[in-house]
Amino acid sequence: MAKRLYIGNLSFNTTEAGLREAFAAAGEVTSSVVMMDKMTGRSRGFAFVEMATDEAAQAAIEMFNGKDLDGRNLTVNEARPMTERPPRRPMGDGFGRGSSNYNDRNDR
Numbered sequence: 001m002a003k004r005l006y007i008g009n010l011s012f013n014t015t016e017a018g019l020r021e022a023f024a025a026a027g028e029v030t031s032s033v034v035m036m037d038k039m040t041g042r043s044r045g046f047a048f049v050e051m052a053t054d055e056a057a058q059a060a061i062e063m064f065n066g067k068d069l070d071g072r073n074l075t076v077n078e079a080r081p082m083t084e085r086p087p088r089r090p091m092g093d094g095f096g097r098g099s100s101n102y103n104d105r106n107d108r
Contacts, residue, residue, distance in 0.1 A: 002030050003057035007047040007064075008075035010034065014043065018070070023049050026063045027056020048079055 007019065020032040034047040051057040057078070065076040 001054060002050050002052055003054050004079040005049045005051060005057055005060060006075075006077055006079040007049055008045070009072050010043065010045050010047050010074065011070035011072045012043045012045065014047070014070045014072075016047075019047055019049060022069055023051070023060050023064070026051070026060035028052035 010019075014034065016032045016034050019034060020029050023029050023032065028051065029049060030052050031050040032047065033049075035044045036042065037044050049060070051060055061076050061078070064074050066073055068074075
């Protein structure tokens with residue numbers, strides 16, 4: 001059964017292909033995704049790698065946790081499932097002002 005790993009403290013220069021190649025040393029990699037910032041298109045410094053077996057995932061954790069990859073010491077552990085979060089609300093009143101409360105604007 002495949003196991004998903006969280007990879008933290010990732011170098012901004014690490015690519016999905018480079019990550020897949022490195023983790024292949026521990027076993028079969030079924031997928032690798034470097035999380036990218038929507039605004040800048042730059043890496044956010046973490047990724048997810050899915051290993052084909054539990055044994056390969058455990059080997060990857062032991063092989064890479066605390067070890068250097070592209071100049072950074074990685075944090076590697078089993079990924080936790082996403083939790084439900086309330087939807088985000090935009091800040092302010094939608095007109096470029098920080099508050100939508102009438103009294104807040106007139107108390108100045």
